[in-house]
Amino acid sequence: MLKILKYSFFDLMRSRWSYVYFAFYLLLGVVLLFLNNDLSKAIITLMNIIIILVPLIGTVFGVMYYYNSKEFTELLLAQPLKRSSIFLGQYLGVALSLSMSLILGLGIPFVIYGLFKSNAIWDFSLLLLIGGFLSLIFTALAFNITLSNDNKIKGVGYAILLWLFLAIIYDGIFLMSLILLEAYPLDKLSLAGTMLNPIDLSRILILLKLDISALLGYTGAVFKQFFGTGLGLIVSFLMLITWVAAPLARIIYVCKRKDF
Amino acid sequence: MIRIQNLHKSFGKNHVLSGVDLDITEGGIFAILGPNGSGKTTLIKSILGMVIPDKGTILVEGVPTKNRSLYRNRIDYLPQIANFPGNLKVCELIRMIKDLRGKVAYDSILIEKFQLAPYLGKKLSTLSGGTRQKLNIVLTFMFDSPLIILDEPTTGLDPISLIQLKQLIHGEKKKGKTILITSHIMSFVEEVSDEIVFLLEGQVYFKGSISSLKSKTQQLDFEHAIASILKDNHAQNIKI
Structure with missing residues (x-):
């Protein structure tokens, strides 16, 4: 698996898009820090960008990488390698190179700033x-979509729908259901609703840590009340890990049964 | 070497293999023939574990292939369509495959033989179809494995490379290797193969030497013998 990871990683590191992605974060970090000069505001702005953009890039990159490296995958399948190591290696190659662009792109300006x-x-x-977690989660979801759809156009379509749903539509439905069920106790519902969407979960996790109650909103407040800050952090981390592990388990399950 | 028992595979409603029984003994060249869509590539991919059979067993060197991967270290495979990751260079691809296999490779002799040296620094996406197929052949033959599987090896080759490919196949046969070939070029099959396996509608219709096929169909040359099988079968289908 490590060899596949190495080749996928270096293959991506040489691609132009990794540099574009890296440069974007670099620019974002520089602009936010040196033109804004308020660190806590910069972090909140960054959070808002990261929790929307990272999932989008993760899904789109994951889907495109899988379809573009189809030939490479077929070449690998005829080699004495386990199927699970081929697909996990490729997955980690994509997810880690995306995380690296993010961490270096934002990290460098912050280090220069005197972080x-x-x-x-x-x-x-x-x-x-x-950001790293979201890259891992959404690349894994993208691989799940592509393994189940050989048709490229369908795969890309589903991936974009998935992102649209989790990043935007989900919140709308969630809010509507809270309004409609106003008359009932909503603590459990809103807790479950938050846990079931990795983007919402990430937002609450960061806001809990930043301790900005004004931005927490209803769900965040329930979350804080229910778990307290310390336990809330731990529970939401465990949920994020589950969000990585479950799609990965399905990747292994599906790839062992697929025909190429 | 390879034993296949009662192999079934369907893609949706399309039953590609329906009960293939086949014994490939060690040593010699076996040609797998059949009309388009008769399941040649599916059979080969099942042996390689790229297609998962619905039913039946495949043994390679006495070991069941199901859920295993290491037996592929004993197989060299030439895929039908030579598509490679486009942004790698030729030499990088060769190095990578050697690294993944971790076996002794004889790539430099083959690169010289097929005159690929000028292309080593080029990207794979810039290669012509014929050059790609030559590279494909180099990648297949550079390891010394006892079983070689070639899916349409002649595609896109110029006459000189074709002669070299034939020499290569004969050389490997002399070493006592088992070689499976699929091809639509009947003259090539007749020239290189010892035995043929004819697939028809997902089953083995005929297995034996070319001369016995000729006597069975009462035809004087190989190409007509194959055509007569197809014609007879077609006529039968119409009657039904």
Whole structure:
């Protein structure tokens, strides 16, 4: 698996899009820090961008990489390699190169800005960690879509729908259901609703850490009340890990049964 | 070497293989023939584990292939369509495959034989179809494995390379290897193969030497013998 990971990773590192993605974050970090000069505001702006953009790039990159490397995959399948190591290797190659673009792109301007001397270092590290998690989750979801759809156009369509649903539509439905069920106790429903969407979960996790109650909203407040800050962080981390593990398990299950 | 028992595979409603029983003994060249869509590639891919059979067993060197991967280290496979990752260079691809296999490779002799040296620094996406097929052949033959599977090896080759391919196949046969070939070029099959396996409608219709096929169909040359099988079968189908 490590050999496949190595080749996929270096293959992506040489592609133009990795540099574009890296440059975008670099620019974003520089602009937010040096033109804004307020670290905590910069981190909140970054959070809003990361929790929308990282899932989008993760799904689109994952889907495109899978379809573009189809020939490479077929070449690998005839080699004495396990199917699970081929697909997990490729998956990690994509997810890690995306995470690296994010971490380096945002990390470099922050280090130059003097992050190590500031007390925002933990907030910032958490932000990058969440970005990494979101890359892992959405690349895994993208691989799930492509393994089940040999038709490229369908695969790309489903991937974009998935992102649209989790990033935008889900919140709308969630809010509507809260309004409609106003008369009932909603704690459990809103807890479950948050847990079932990795984007919402990430947002709450960062806001809990930043301790900005004004931005938490109803779901965040319930979350905080129910778990407290410490336990809330742990529970939401466990949920994020589940969000990585479950799609991965399905990748292994599907790839062992697929015909090429 | 390879034993296939009662192999079934369907893609949706399309039953590609319906009960293939086949024994490939060690040593010699076996040609797998059949009309388009008769399941040649599916059979080969099942042996390689790229297609998962619905039913039946495949043993390679006495070991069941199901859910295993290491037996592929004993097989060299030439795929039908030579598509490679486009942004790699030729030499990088060769190095990568050697690294993945971790076996001794004889790539430099083959590169010289097929005159690929000028292309080593080029990207795979810039190669012509014929050059790609030559590279494909190099990647297949550079390892010394006892079983070689060639899916349409002659596609796109110029006459010189074709002669070299034939020499290569004969050389490997002399080493006592087992070689499976599929091809639509009947003269090529007749020239290189010892035995033929004819697939028809997902089953083995005929297995034996070319001369016994000729006597069975009462035809004087190989191409007509094959055509007569297809014609007879077609006539039968119409009657039904």
